[in-house]
Amino acid sequence: MSTKDLRFHPEALIAGHISALPKSGIRDFFELVNQMDDVISLGIGEPDFPTPWHIRESAIYSLEKGHTSYTSNLGLMSLREEISRYLSKLYDLEYCPVSQCIVTVGVSEALDLLLRAIINPGDEIIYHEPCYVSYSPCVRMAHGIPVAIPTFQKNHFALDPEDLRKSVTRRTKAILLNFPCNPTGAKLNTEQLRRIAEIAIEKNLLVIADEIYSELTYEGSHVSIATVPGMYERTVFLHGFSKAYSMTGFRVGFACGPASIIDAMMKIHQYSMLCAPTIAQESAVEALRNGHSAMLDMKEEYCERRNVISKHLNEMGLSCFKPEGAFYIFPNISSTGMTSKDFATRLLSEQNVALVPGPAFGACGEGYVRCSYATSIENIVEAMRRIKTFLRQ
Amino acid sequence: MKEKILRLLRENARLSDEDIAERLGTTPAKVKKTVAELEKSGLVKGYQALIDDSMLPESKVKAIISVNVRPEREGGFDKIARRLARFPQVTSLYLVSGSYDLEIEIQGETLQEIAGFVSSKLSSMDGVNSTVTHFILKKYKESGRFMEDDDEYKRLKISP
Ligand SMILES: Cc1ncc(COP(=O)(O)O)c(C=O)c1O
Numbered sequence: 001m002s003t004k005d006l007r008f009h010p011e012a013l014i015a016g017h018i019s020a021l022p023k024s025g026i027r028d029f030f031e032l033v034n035q036m037d038d039v040i041s042l043g044i045g046e047p048d049f050p051t052p053w054h055i056r057e058s059a060i061y062s063l064e065k066g067h068t069s070y071t072s073n074l075g076l077m078s079l080r081e082e083i084s085r086y087l088s089k090l091y092d093l094e095y096c097p098v099s100q101c102i103v104t105v106g107v108s109e110a111l112d113l114l115l116r117a118i119i120n121p122g123d124e125i126i127y128h129e130p131c132y133v134s135y136s137p138c139v140r141m142a143h144g145i146p147v148a149i150p151t152f153q154k155n156h157f158a159l160d161p162e163d164l165r166k167s168v169t170r171r172t173k174a175i176l177l178n179f180p181c182n183p184t185g186a187k188l189n190t191e192q193l194r195r196i197a198e199i200a201i202e203k204n205l206l207v208i209a210d211e212i213y214s215e216l217t218y219e220g221s222h223v224s225i226a227t228v229p230g231m232y233e234r235t236v237f238l239h240g241f242s243k244a245y246s247m248t249g250f251r252v253g254f255a256c257g258p259a260s261i262i263d264a265m266m267k268i269h270q271y272s273m274l275c276a277p278t279i280a281q282e283s284a285v286e287a288l289r290n291g292h293s294a295m296l297d298m299k300e301e302y303c304e305r306r307n308v309i310s311k312h313l314n315e316m317g318l319s320c321f322k323p324e325g326a327f328y329i330f331p332n333i334s335s336t337g338m339t340s341k342d343f344a345t346r347l348l349s350e351q352n353v354a355l356v357p358g359p360a361f362g363a364c365g366e367g368y369v370r371c372s373y374a375t376s377i378e379n380i381v382e383a384m385r386r387i388k389t390f391l392r393q
Numbered sequence: 394m395k396e397k398i399l400r401l402l403r404e405n406a407r408l409s410d411e412d413i414a415e416r417l418g419t420t421p422a423k424v425k426k427t428v429a430e431l432e433k434s435g436l437v438k439g440y441q442a443l444i445d446d447s448m449l450p451e452s453k454v455k456a457i458i459s460v461n462v463r464p465e466r467e468g469g470f471d472k473i474a475r476r477l478a479r480f481p482q483v484t485s486l487y488l489v490s491g492s493y494d495l496e497i498e499i500q501g502e503t504l505q506e507i508a509g510f511v512s513s514k515l516s517s518m519d520g521v522n523s524t525v526t527h528f529i530l531k532k533y534k535e536s537g538r539f540m541e542d543d544d545e546y547k548r549l550k551i552s553p
Contacts, residue, residue: 033551044551307415
Protein backbone atom coordinates (compact mmCIF):
# COMPACT_ATOMS: atom_id res chain seq x y z
CA MET A 1 0.00 0.00 0.00
CA SER A 2 1.31 3.42 -0.88
CA THR A 3 1.38 6.19 1.63
CA LYS A 4 -0.78 9.17 0.87
CA ASP A 5 1.00 12.12 -0.74
CA LEU A 6 -0.46 15.06 1.12
CA ARG A 7 0.60 17.50 -1.56
CA PHE A 8 -1.61 15.87 -4.17
CA HIS A 9 -5.18 17.20 -4.52
CA PRO A 10 -6.86 16.03 -7.72
CA GLU A 11 -9.62 18.65 -7.39
CA ALA A 12 -6.99 21.39 -7.38
CA LEU A 13 -5.84 20.23 -10.81
CA ILE A 14 -9.11 21.12 -12.52
CA ALA A 15 -8.66 24.10 -14.82
CA GLY A 16 -10.09 27.29 -13.37
CA HIS A 17 -12.52 27.98 -16.21
CA ILE A 18 -13.88 24.44 -15.95
CA SER A 19 -14.40 24.37 -12.20
CA ALA A 20 -16.13 27.73 -12.58
CA LEU A 21 -18.66 26.24 -15.00
CA PRO A 22 -22.06 25.69 -13.41
CA LYS A 23 -23.68 22.29 -13.88
CA SER A 24 -26.61 22.31 -16.25
CA GLY A 25 -29.91 23.17 -14.52
CA ILE A 26 -31.40 20.25 -16.41
CA ARG A 27 -29.02 17.90 -14.65
CA ASP A 28 -30.45 18.43 -11.13
CA PHE A 29 -33.91 17.92 -12.38
CA PHE A 30 -32.91 14.83 -14.28
CA GLU A 31 -31.70 13.20 -11.08
CA LEU A 32 -35.00 13.96 -9.41
CA VAL A 33 -37.13 12.63 -12.26
CA ASN A 34 -34.99 9.58 -12.76
CA GLN A 35 -35.82 8.28 -9.29
CA MET A 36 -39.52 8.20 -10.10
CA ASP A 37 -41.58 5.66 -11.99
CA ASP A 38 -44.68 6.30 -14.01
CA VAL A 39 -43.76 9.83 -14.96
CA ILE A 40 -45.20 11.51 -18.03
CA SER A 41 -42.30 13.51 -19.30
CA LEU A 42 -42.63 16.71 -21.27
CA GLY A 43 -38.97 17.28 -20.53
CA ILE A 44 -37.40 15.41 -23.40
CA GLY A 45 -35.43 17.38 -25.96
CA GLU A 46 -35.32 14.70 -28.62
CA PRO A 47 -37.82 13.11 -30.98
CA ASP A 48 -40.00 10.23 -29.77
CA PHE A 49 -40.23 8.72 -33.26
CA PRO A 50 -37.80 5.90 -33.85
CA THR A 51 -35.42 6.69 -36.72
CA PRO A 52 -37.28 5.89 -39.97
CA TRP A 53 -36.76 2.23 -40.75
CA HIS A 54 -35.09 2.71 -44.12
CA ILE A 55 -32.35 4.68 -42.36
CA ARG A 56 -31.89 2.06 -39.65
CA GLU A 57 -31.90 -0.63 -42.30
CA SER A 58 -29.15 1.16 -44.19
CA ALA A 59 -27.12 1.31 -40.97
CA ILE A 60 -27.46 -2.47 -40.71
CA TYR A 61 -26.31 -2.78 -44.31
CA SER A 62 -23.22 -0.64 -43.61
CA LEU A 63 -22.40 -2.83 -40.67
CA GLU A 64 -22.93 -6.01 -42.68
CA LYS A 65 -20.65 -4.77 -45.40
CA GLY A 66 -18.01 -4.00 -42.81
CA HIS A 67 -17.92 -0.25 -43.41
CA THR A 68 -16.34 0.30 -40.04
CA SER A 69 -13.13 2.16 -40.78
CA TYR A 70 -12.38 5.91 -40.56
CA THR A 71 -13.63 8.27 -43.23
CA SER A 72 -11.80 11.35 -44.51
CA ASN A 73 -11.58 14.03 -41.83
CA LEU A 74 -14.13 16.23 -43.55
CA GLY A 75 -16.52 13.31 -43.82
CA LEU A 76 -17.66 11.05 -46.66
CA MET A 77 -17.59 12.87 -49.97
CA SER A 78 -20.95 11.31 -50.87
CA LEU A 79 -22.48 12.78 -47.72
CA ARG A 80 -21.01 16.23 -48.32
CA GLU A 81 -22.40 16.15 -51.85
CA GLU A 82 -25.83 15.19 -50.58
CA ILE A 83 -25.66 17.95 -47.96
CA SER A 84 -24.74 20.46 -50.62
CA ARG A 85 -27.66 19.39 -52.84
CA TYR A 86 -30.06 19.33 -49.89
CA LEU A 87 -29.23 22.83 -48.69
CA SER A 88 -29.50 24.14 -52.21
CA LYS A 89 -32.91 22.57 -52.71
CA LEU A 90 -34.41 23.38 -49.32
CA TYR A 91 -32.87 26.68 -48.34
CA ASP A 92 -31.37 28.09 -51.51
CA LEU A 93 -27.89 27.86 -49.99
CA GLU A 94 -24.94 26.93 -52.21
CA TYR A 95 -21.93 25.35 -50.55
CA CYS A 96 -19.00 23.61 -52.21
CA PRO A 97 -18.85 20.04 -50.89
CA VAL A 98 -15.06 19.99 -51.18
CA SER A 99 -14.10 23.13 -49.30
CA GLN A 100 -17.15 24.51 -47.51
CA CYS A 101 -18.57 21.60 -45.58
CA ILE A 102 -17.41 19.49 -42.65
CA VAL A 103 -19.28 16.54 -41.17
CA THR A 104 -19.22 16.48 -37.37
CA VAL A 105 -20.41 14.51 -34.37
CA GLY A 106 -23.70 16.36 -34.20
CA VAL A 107 -24.27 20.09 -34.14
CA SER A 108 -22.73 19.85 -30.68
CA GLU A 109 -19.28 19.17 -32.08
CA ALA A 110 -19.74 21.61 -34.96
CA LEU A 111 -20.48 24.40 -32.50
CA ASP A 112 -17.55 23.48 -30.29
CA LEU A 113 -15.16 23.38 -33.26
CA LEU A 114 -16.36 26.69 -34.53
CA LEU A 115 -16.07 28.45 -31.20
CA ARG A 116 -12.59 27.05 -30.63
CA ALA A 117 -11.61 28.03 -34.17
CA ILE A 118 -12.60 31.68 -33.86
CA ILE A 119 -12.25 32.71 -30.22
CA ASN A 120 -9.17 34.40 -28.85
CA PRO A 121 -9.31 34.51 -25.05
CA GLY A 122 -11.63 37.32 -24.05
CA ASP A 123 -13.56 37.52 -27.31
CA GLU A 124 -17.27 38.01 -26.82
CA ILE A 125 -19.98 35.89 -28.38
CA ILE A 126 -23.50 37.29 -28.30
CA TYR A 127 -26.49 34.98 -28.13
CA HIS A 128 -30.14 35.21 -27.18
CA GLU A 129 -31.75 33.74 -24.07
CA PRO A 130 -33.70 31.58 -23.21
CA CYS A 131 -31.55 29.25 -25.27
CA TYR A 132 -30.05 25.83 -25.63
CA VAL A 133 -28.16 24.98 -22.43
CA SER A 134 -24.76 24.45 -24.07
CA TYR A 135 -24.16 27.86 -25.59
CA SER A 136 -22.75 29.73 -22.64
CA PRO A 137 -20.60 26.81 -21.35
CA CYS A 138 -19.23 26.10 -24.84
CA VAL A 139 -18.17 29.72 -25.23
CA ARG A 140 -16.50 29.63 -21.82
CA MET A 141 -14.74 26.35 -22.54
CA ALA A 142 -13.27 28.05 -25.62
CA HIS A 143 -12.06 30.90 -23.36
CA GLY A 144 -14.60 33.34 -24.72
CA ILE A 145 -17.08 35.53 -22.93
CA PRO A 146 -20.76 34.72 -23.43
CA VAL A 147 -22.99 37.77 -23.73
CA ALA A 148 -26.68 36.94 -23.37
CA ILE A 149 -29.50 39.08 -24.67
CA PRO A 150 -32.87 38.31 -23.10
CA THR A 151 -35.88 37.79 -25.36
CA PHE A 152 -39.48 38.22 -24.29
CA GLN A 153 -42.87 36.63 -24.75
CA LYS A 154 -44.36 39.97 -25.79
CA ASN A 155 -41.95 39.96 -28.78
CA HIS A 156 -42.67 36.30 -29.46
CA PHE A 157 -39.18 35.55 -28.16
CA ALA A 158 -37.58 37.08 -31.23
CA LEU A 159 -34.21 38.78 -30.83
CA ASP A 160 -34.75 42.54 -30.78
CA PRO A 161 -32.25 44.13 -33.20
CA GLU A 162 -31.95 47.21 -30.99
CA ASP A 163 -30.95 45.06 -28.00
CA LEU A 164 -28.41 43.38 -30.23
CA ARG A 165 -26.91 46.67 -31.36
CA LYS A 166 -26.50 47.78 -27.76
CA SER A 167 -24.67 44.59 -26.80
CA VAL A 168 -21.97 44.81 -29.45
CA THR A 169 -18.57 45.91 -28.14
CA ARG A 170 -15.06 46.09 -29.57
CA ARG A 171 -14.52 42.52 -28.39
CA THR A 172 -17.62 41.06 -30.04
CA LYS A 173 -16.68 38.43 -32.56
CA ALA A 174 -19.87 36.65 -33.43
CA ILE A 175 -23.60 36.43 -32.92
CA LEU A 176 -25.05 33.00 -32.28
CA LEU A 177 -28.61 32.57 -33.49
CA ASN A 178 -30.93 29.62 -32.95
CA PHE A 179 -34.22 29.95 -34.83
CA PRO A 180 -36.46 27.95 -34.68
CA CYS A 181 -35.48 28.13 -31.06
CA ASN A 182 -35.05 25.60 -28.30
CA PRO A 183 -36.80 26.24 -25.80
CA THR A 184 -39.22 28.90 -27.07
CA GLY A 185 -40.24 27.70 -30.53
CA ALA A 186 -39.63 31.22 -31.85
CA LYS A 187 -38.56 32.05 -35.36
CA LEU A 188 -37.56 35.30 -37.03
CA ASN A 189 -39.46 36.91 -39.87
CA THR A 190 -37.64 38.26 -42.91
CA GLU A 191 -37.71 41.83 -41.65
CA GLN A 192 -36.11 40.79 -38.34
CA LEU A 193 -33.51 38.75 -40.18
CA ARG A 194 -32.73 41.71 -42.41
CA ARG A 195 -32.26 44.07 -39.47
CA ILE A 196 -30.01 41.64 -37.61
CA ALA A 197 -28.01 41.13 -40.79
CA GLU A 198 -27.63 44.88 -41.12
CA ILE A 199 -26.03 45.06 -37.68
CA ALA A 200 -23.77 42.09 -38.35
CA ILE A 201 -22.53 43.76 -41.52
CA GLU A 202 -22.18 47.20 -39.98
CA LYS A 203 -20.21 45.84 -37.02
CA ASN A 204 -18.34 43.30 -39.15
CA LEU A 205 -19.40 40.25 -37.15
CA LEU A 206 -19.61 36.58 -37.91
CA VAL A 207 -23.02 34.92 -37.53
CA ILE A 208 -23.27 31.40 -36.19
CA ALA A 209 -26.59 29.98 -37.33
CA ASP A 210 -27.68 26.93 -35.35
CA GLU A 211 -30.57 26.00 -37.61
CA ILE A 212 -30.91 22.44 -36.38
CA TYR A 213 -34.72 22.77 -36.24
CA SER A 214 -35.08 24.38 -39.66
CA GLU A 215 -37.23 21.66 -41.24
CA LEU A 216 -39.58 21.79 -38.27
CA THR A 217 -41.07 25.15 -39.14
CA TYR A 218 -44.86 25.23 -38.99
CA GLU A 219 -45.69 28.78 -40.00
CA GLY A 220 -44.39 29.68 -43.43
CA SER A 221 -41.14 28.18 -44.63
CA HIS A 222 -37.71 28.41 -43.08
CA VAL A 223 -35.46 31.24 -44.22
CA SER A 224 -31.80 30.99 -43.28
CA ILE A 225 -30.00 34.13 -42.25
CA ALA A 226 -27.24 33.05 -44.63
CA THR A 227 -29.55 33.88 -47.57
CA VAL A 228 -29.99 37.53 -46.53
CA PRO A 229 -27.91 39.71 -48.90
CA GLY A 230 -24.39 40.23 -47.56
CA MET A 231 -24.68 37.37 -45.04
CA TYR A 232 -23.56 34.32 -46.97
CA GLU A 233 -19.88 35.19 -46.61
CA ARG A 234 -20.16 35.92 -42.88
CA THR A 235 -22.37 33.04 -41.75
CA VAL A 236 -21.48 29.57 -40.60
CA PHE A 237 -24.51 27.36 -40.97
CA LEU A 238 -24.84 24.51 -38.45
CA HIS A 239 -27.23 21.70 -39.03
CA GLY A 240 -27.70 18.00 -38.36
CA PHE A 241 -29.87 14.95 -38.50
CA SER A 242 -30.85 14.67 -34.84
CA LYS A 243 -34.16 16.48 -34.92
CA ALA A 244 -35.92 16.40 -38.28
CA TYR A 245 -34.68 12.89 -39.10
CA SER A 246 -34.98 11.62 -35.55
CA MET A 247 -31.35 10.48 -35.44
CA THR A 248 -30.08 11.87 -32.12
CA GLY A 249 -28.14 8.74 -31.15
CA PHE A 250 -26.40 8.48 -34.51
CA ARG A 251 -24.43 11.58 -33.58
CA VAL A 252 -24.02 13.25 -36.93
CA GLY A 253 -24.27 16.85 -38.06
CA PHE A 254 -22.34 19.34 -40.14
CA ALA A 255 -21.15 22.89 -40.61
CA CYS A 256 -21.09 24.85 -43.88
CA GLY A 257 -19.54 28.24 -44.42
CA PRO A 258 -16.51 30.20 -45.59
CA ALA A 259 -13.73 27.82 -46.69
CA SER A 260 -11.13 29.42 -44.38
CA ILE A 261 -13.29 28.86 -41.30
CA ILE A 262 -14.25 25.32 -42.29
CA ASP A 263 -10.55 24.66 -42.77
CA ALA A 264 -9.74 25.93 -39.28
CA MET A 265 -12.52 23.79 -37.80
CA MET A 266 -11.20 20.82 -39.71
CA LYS A 267 -7.76 21.26 -38.06
CA ILE A 268 -9.28 20.87 -34.61
CA HIS A 269 -11.56 18.07 -35.74
CA GLN A 270 -8.75 16.04 -37.29
CA TYR A 271 -6.66 16.15 -34.14
CA SER A 272 -9.45 15.73 -31.63
CA MET A 273 -12.17 13.63 -33.29
CA LEU A 274 -10.71 12.34 -36.56
CA CYS A 275 -14.10 11.82 -38.13
CA ALA A 276 -17.78 11.35 -37.36
CA PRO A 277 -18.89 7.71 -37.01
CA THR A 278 -18.83 6.02 -40.40
CA ILE A 279 -22.09 4.14 -39.98
CA ALA A 280 -23.80 7.34 -38.91
CA GLN A 281 -22.45 9.13 -41.99
CA GLU A 282 -23.71 6.44 -44.34
CA SER A 283 -27.09 6.52 -42.60
CA ALA A 284 -27.16 10.28 -43.06
CA VAL A 285 -26.65 9.80 -46.79
CA GLU A 286 -29.70 7.53 -46.80
CA ALA A 287 -31.69 10.11 -44.82
CA LEU A 288 -30.95 12.82 -47.35
CA ARG A 289 -31.51 10.64 -50.40
CA ASN A 290 -34.74 8.92 -49.36
CA GLY A 291 -35.93 10.36 -46.07
CA HIS A 292 -37.92 13.36 -47.15
CA SER A 293 -41.42 11.93 -46.93
CA ALA A 294 -40.84 10.22 -43.58
CA MET A 295 -39.50 13.53 -42.28
CA LEU A 296 -42.56 15.41 -43.51
CA ASP A 297 -44.86 12.88 -41.81
CA MET A 298 -43.12 13.46 -38.49
CA LYS A 299 -43.28 17.20 -38.99
CA GLU A 300 -47.02 17.03 -39.62
CA GLU A 301 -47.52 15.09 -36.42
CA TYR A 302 -45.45 17.62 -34.42
CA CYS A 303 -47.58 20.38 -35.87
CA GLU A 304 -50.77 18.66 -34.68
CA ARG A 305 -49.34 18.12 -31.22
CA ARG A 306 -48.37 21.77 -31.10
CA ASN A 307 -51.96 22.76 -31.87
CA VAL A 308 -53.25 20.49 -29.10
CA ILE A 309 -50.77 21.52 -26.40
CA SER A 310 -50.97 25.24 -27.03
CA LYS A 311 -54.78 25.16 -26.95
CA HIS A 312 -54.83 23.25 -23.64
CA LEU A 313 -52.21 25.45 -21.96
CA ASN A 314 -53.93 28.67 -22.97
CA GLU A 315 -57.32 27.32 -21.89
CA MET A 316 -56.05 26.56 -18.41
CA GLY A 317 -54.74 30.09 -18.06
CA LEU A 318 -51.05 29.48 -18.72
CA SER A 319 -50.49 32.00 -21.46
CA CYS A 320 -48.06 30.98 -24.12
CA PHE A 321 -46.71 32.07 -27.42
CA LYS A 322 -47.81 29.56 -30.07
CA PRO A 323 -44.51 28.10 -31.22
CA GLU A 324 -43.67 28.47 -34.89
CA GLY A 325 -41.02 25.79 -35.03
CA ALA A 326 -39.03 23.09 -33.16
CA PHE A 327 -40.99 20.89 -30.72
CA TYR A 328 -41.13 22.97 -27.56
CA ILE A 329 -43.63 25.30 -25.99
CA PHE A 330 -42.70 27.79 -23.29
CA PRO A 331 -45.76 28.66 -21.20
CA ASN A 332 -45.80 31.50 -18.71
CA ILE A 333 -46.55 30.15 -15.23
CA SER A 334 -46.10 33.40 -13.30
CA SER A 335 -49.89 33.68 -12.77
CA THR A 336 -49.62 30.73 -10.35
CA GLY A 337 -47.40 32.78 -8.02
CA MET A 338 -44.85 29.97 -7.99
CA THR A 339 -41.28 30.14 -9.18
CA SER A 340 -40.47 27.97 -12.18
CA LYS A 341 -38.55 25.58 -10.02
CA ASP A 342 -41.33 25.24 -7.43
CA PHE A 343 -43.86 24.74 -10.17
CA ALA A 344 -41.80 22.01 -11.83
CA THR A 345 -40.89 20.27 -8.57
CA ARG A 346 -44.41 20.29 -7.17
CA LEU A 347 -45.95 19.24 -10.45
CA LEU A 348 -43.56 16.33 -10.51
CA SER A 349 -44.19 15.19 -6.96
CA GLU A 350 -47.96 15.79 -6.97
CA GLN A 351 -48.94 14.76 -10.49
CA ASN A 352 -45.95 12.87 -11.89
CA VAL A 353 -45.50 15.21 -14.82
CA ALA A 354 -41.97 16.29 -15.68
CA LEU A 355 -41.05 19.46 -17.50
CA VAL A 356 -38.03 21.72 -17.34
CA PRO A 357 -37.96 24.99 -15.33
CA GLY A 358 -37.36 27.98 -17.60
CA PRO A 359 -34.25 29.31 -15.84
CA ALA A 360 -32.34 26.21 -17.05
CA PHE A 361 -32.27 28.09 -20.37
CA GLY A 362 -31.13 31.42 -18.97
CA ALA A 363 -32.11 33.77 -16.17
CA CYS A 364 -34.87 35.41 -18.21
CA GLY A 365 -36.63 32.04 -18.34
CA GLU A 366 -37.85 32.61 -14.76
CA GLY A 367 -41.64 32.49 -14.73
CA TYR A 368 -41.72 29.96 -17.55
CA VAL A 369 -41.35 26.21 -18.04
CA ARG A 370 -40.39 24.30 -21.14
CA CYS A 371 -42.73 21.56 -22.34
CA SER A 372 -41.52 19.35 -25.13
CA TYR A 373 -44.21 17.96 -27.39
CA ALA A 374 -41.94 15.26 -28.76
CA THR A 375 -44.27 12.73 -27.16
CA SER A 376 -47.55 11.10 -28.15
CA ILE A 377 -50.80 13.06 -28.23
CA GLU A 378 -52.16 10.64 -25.61
CA ASN A 379 -49.30 11.60 -23.29
CA ILE A 380 -49.81 15.27 -24.01
CA VAL A 381 -53.53 15.12 -23.31
CA GLU A 382 -52.99 13.17 -20.08
CA ALA A 383 -50.24 15.57 -18.96
CA MET A 384 -52.55 18.51 -19.64
CA ARG A 385 -55.29 16.87 -17.58
CA ARG A 386 -52.86 16.44 -14.69
CA ILE A 387 -51.58 20.00 -14.93
CA LYS A 388 -55.16 21.22 -14.85
CA THR A 389 -55.77 19.23 -11.66
CA PHE A 390 -52.53 20.57 -10.22
CA LEU A 391 -53.54 24.15 -10.90
CA ARG A 392 -56.92 23.66 -9.23
CA GLN A 393 -55.30 22.54 -5.98
CA MET B 394 -58.56 19.84 -44.62
CA LYS B 395 -60.19 16.81 -46.26
CA GLU B 396 -56.83 15.15 -46.79
CA LYS B 397 -55.73 15.86 -43.25
CA ILE B 398 -58.92 14.41 -41.80
CA LEU B 399 -58.58 11.34 -43.98
CA ARG B 400 -55.03 10.85 -42.78
CA LEU B 401 -56.09 11.06 -39.14
CA LEU B 402 -59.05 8.71 -39.60
CA ARG B 403 -56.91 6.20 -41.45
CA GLU B 404 -54.61 6.18 -38.45
CA ASN B 405 -57.38 6.08 -35.85
CA ALA B 406 -61.02 6.10 -36.89
CA ARG B 407 -62.20 6.51 -33.30
CA LEU B 408 -60.92 10.07 -32.97
CA SER B 409 -63.83 12.33 -32.09
CA ASP B 410 -64.63 15.48 -34.03
CA GLU B 411 -63.23 17.39 -31.05
CA ASP B 412 -59.95 15.46 -31.12
CA ILE B 413 -59.54 16.09 -34.82
CA ALA B 414 -60.40 19.75 -34.48
CA GLU B 415 -57.81 20.21 -31.75
CA ARG B 416 -55.09 18.61 -33.83
CA LEU B 417 -55.86 20.57 -36.96
CA GLY B 418 -56.53 23.85 -35.16
CA THR B 419 -60.12 24.12 -36.37
CA THR B 420 -63.63 23.76 -34.89
CA PRO B 421 -65.50 20.50 -34.19
CA ALA B 422 -68.43 21.78 -36.28
CA LYS B 423 -66.24 22.13 -39.36
CA VAL B 424 -64.80 18.65 -38.83
CA LYS B 425 -68.28 17.17 -38.42
CA LYS B 426 -69.41 18.76 -41.65
CA THR B 427 -66.37 17.57 -43.60
CA VAL B 428 -66.62 14.03 -42.28
CA ALA B 429 -70.31 13.94 -43.21
CA GLU B 430 -69.40 15.03 -46.74
CA LEU B 431 -66.69 12.40 -46.97
CA GLU B 432 -69.14 9.72 -45.94
CA LYS B 433 -71.91 10.95 -48.20
CA SER B 434 -69.67 11.11 -51.26
CA GLY B 435 -68.70 7.48 -50.69
CA LEU B 436 -65.03 8.29 -50.24
CA VAL B 437 -65.23 6.97 -46.70
CA LYS B 438 -66.94 3.59 -46.94
CA GLY B 439 -67.00 2.71 -43.28
CA TYR B 440 -64.97 2.14 -40.13
CA GLN B 441 -63.62 -1.15 -38.78
CA ALA B 442 -61.49 -2.36 -35.91
CA LEU B 443 -58.12 -4.01 -36.56
CA ILE B 444 -58.17 -7.24 -34.62
CA ASP B 445 -55.42 -9.69 -33.87
CA ASP B 446 -57.46 -12.86 -34.41
CA SER B 447 -54.71 -15.07 -33.08
CA MET B 448 -55.62 -13.84 -29.60
CA LEU B 449 -59.17 -15.11 -29.89
CA PRO B 450 -59.92 -18.58 -28.48
CA GLU B 451 -61.25 -19.76 -31.84
CA SER B 452 -60.00 -17.86 -34.79
CA LYS B 453 -61.22 -18.07 -38.33
CA VAL B 454 -59.29 -19.69 -41.13
CA LYS B 455 -58.00 -17.36 -43.79
CA ALA B 456 -56.47 -17.92 -47.19
CA ILE B 457 -55.22 -16.02 -50.18
CA ILE B 458 -56.26 -17.55 -53.49
CA SER B 459 -54.65 -16.67 -56.78
CA VAL B 460 -57.02 -17.24 -59.68
CA ASN B 461 -56.30 -17.51 -63.36
CA VAL B 462 -59.29 -16.35 -65.36
CA ARG B 463 -60.29 -16.26 -69.00
CA PRO B 464 -61.50 -12.70 -69.62
CA GLU B 465 -64.73 -12.21 -71.49
CA ARG B 466 -65.05 -10.34 -74.71
CA GLU B 467 -67.35 -7.79 -73.12
CA GLY B 468 -66.51 -6.61 -69.63
CA GLY B 469 -63.08 -8.28 -69.35
CA PHE B 470 -62.53 -9.45 -65.78
CA ASP B 471 -65.21 -7.33 -64.17
CA LYS B 472 -68.12 -9.69 -64.59
CA ILE B 473 -66.45 -12.68 -62.98
CA ALA B 474 -64.84 -10.53 -60.30
CA ARG B 475 -68.19 -9.05 -59.30
CA ARG B 476 -69.70 -12.50 -59.16
CA LEU B 477 -66.93 -13.76 -56.89
CA ALA B 478 -67.04 -10.68 -54.70
CA ARG B 479 -70.63 -11.41 -53.77
CA PHE B 480 -69.68 -14.49 -51.77
CA PRO B 481 -69.61 -13.42 -48.12
CA GLN B 482 -66.51 -15.57 -47.49
CA VAL B 483 -64.53 -13.32 -49.85
CA THR B 484 -63.19 -10.45 -47.75
CA SER B 485 -61.04 -8.76 -50.39
CA LEU B 486 -60.64 -9.15 -54.11
CA TYR B 487 -58.14 -7.57 -56.44
CA LEU B 488 -57.31 -7.68 -60.13
CA VAL B 489 -53.54 -8.07 -60.25
CA SER B 490 -50.72 -8.12 -62.77
CA GLY B 491 -48.42 -11.11 -63.18
CA SER B 492 -49.08 -14.78 -63.78
CA TYR B 493 -52.50 -14.64 -62.09
CA ASP B 494 -55.39 -12.33 -62.66
CA LEU B 495 -57.44 -12.21 -59.49
CA GLU B 496 -56.23 -12.29 -55.92
CA ILE B 497 -58.90 -13.29 -53.42
CA GLU B 498 -58.73 -13.04 -49.66
CA ILE B 499 -61.13 -15.45 -48.11
CA GLN B 500 -62.24 -16.33 -44.61
CA GLY B 501 -64.09 -19.32 -43.23
CA GLU B 502 -64.82 -21.19 -40.02
CA THR B 503 -62.78 -24.24 -40.95
CA LEU B 504 -60.22 -25.45 -43.45
CA GLN B 505 -62.89 -27.69 -44.99
CA GLU B 506 -65.18 -24.78 -45.56
CA ILE B 507 -62.54 -22.98 -47.63
CA ALA B 508 -61.50 -26.13 -49.45
CA GLY B 509 -65.17 -26.70 -50.25
CA PHE B 510 -65.58 -23.20 -51.57
CA VAL B 511 -62.58 -23.61 -53.86
CA SER B 512 -63.67 -26.94 -55.31
CA SER B 513 -67.40 -26.48 -55.56
CA LYS B 514 -67.76 -22.77 -56.24
CA LEU B 515 -64.54 -21.28 -57.52
CA SER B 516 -62.87 -23.94 -59.69
CA SER B 517 -66.09 -24.98 -61.30
CA MET B 518 -67.04 -21.43 -62.25
CA ASP B 519 -67.18 -20.72 -65.93
CA GLY B 520 -64.07 -18.78 -66.97
CA VAL B 521 -61.88 -19.91 -64.06
CA ASN B 522 -58.85 -21.75 -65.48
CA SER B 523 -56.85 -22.52 -62.37
CA THR B 524 -56.40 -21.57 -58.71
CA VAL B 525 -53.65 -21.69 -56.10
CA THR B 526 -54.69 -21.53 -52.45
CA HIS B 527 -52.34 -20.24 -49.73
CA PHE B 528 -53.63 -20.73 -46.20
CA ILE B 529 -52.49 -17.99 -43.87
CA LEU B 530 -50.41 -19.32 -40.99
CA LYS B 531 -49.49 -16.16 -39.14
CA LYS B 532 -50.21 -12.47 -39.46
CA TYR B 533 -47.32 -10.09 -38.85
CA LYS B 534 -48.73 -6.83 -40.04
CA GLU B 535 -52.06 -5.52 -41.24
CA SER B 536 -53.09 -2.09 -42.46
CA GLY B 537 -49.79 -0.65 -41.31
CA ARG B 538 -49.95 -2.12 -37.80
CA PHE B 539 -47.66 -4.70 -36.32
CA MET B 540 -49.38 -7.54 -34.54
CA GLU B 541 -46.47 -7.97 -32.12
CA ASP B 542 -45.15 -4.89 -30.36
CA ASP B 543 -41.45 -4.34 -29.92
CA ASP B 544 -40.27 -3.98 -26.37
CA GLU B 545 -40.57 -0.33 -25.54
CA TYR B 546 -37.33 1.55 -25.86
CA LYS B 547 -37.02 4.29 -23.28
CA ARG B 548 -35.44 7.66 -23.89
CA LEU B 549 -33.83 9.68 -21.10
CA LYS B 550 -36.65 11.20 -19.08
CA ILE B 551 -35.15 14.68 -19.27
CA SER B 552 -32.77 15.95 -21.94
CA PRO B 553 -31.69 19.37 -23.18
C1 LIG C 1 -30.54 24.25 -30.41
C2 LIG C 1 -29.79 22.97 -30.40
N1 LIG C 1 -28.57 22.92 -30.93
C3 LIG C 1 -27.87 21.78 -30.92
C4 LIG C 1 -28.33 20.61 -30.36
C5 LIG C 1 -27.47 19.38 -30.37
O1 LIG C 1 -27.75 18.59 -31.46
P1 LIG C 1 -26.84 17.38 -31.95
O2 LIG C 1 -27.58 16.14 -31.56
O3 LIG C 1 -26.79 17.55 -33.45
O4 LIG C 1 -25.52 17.47 -31.32
C6 LIG C 1 -29.61 20.62 -29.79
C7 LIG C 1 -30.15 19.40 -29.15
O5 LIG C 1 -30.98 19.42 -28.29
C8 LIG C 1 -30.35 21.82 -29.82
O6 LIG C 1 -31.58 21.88 -29.28
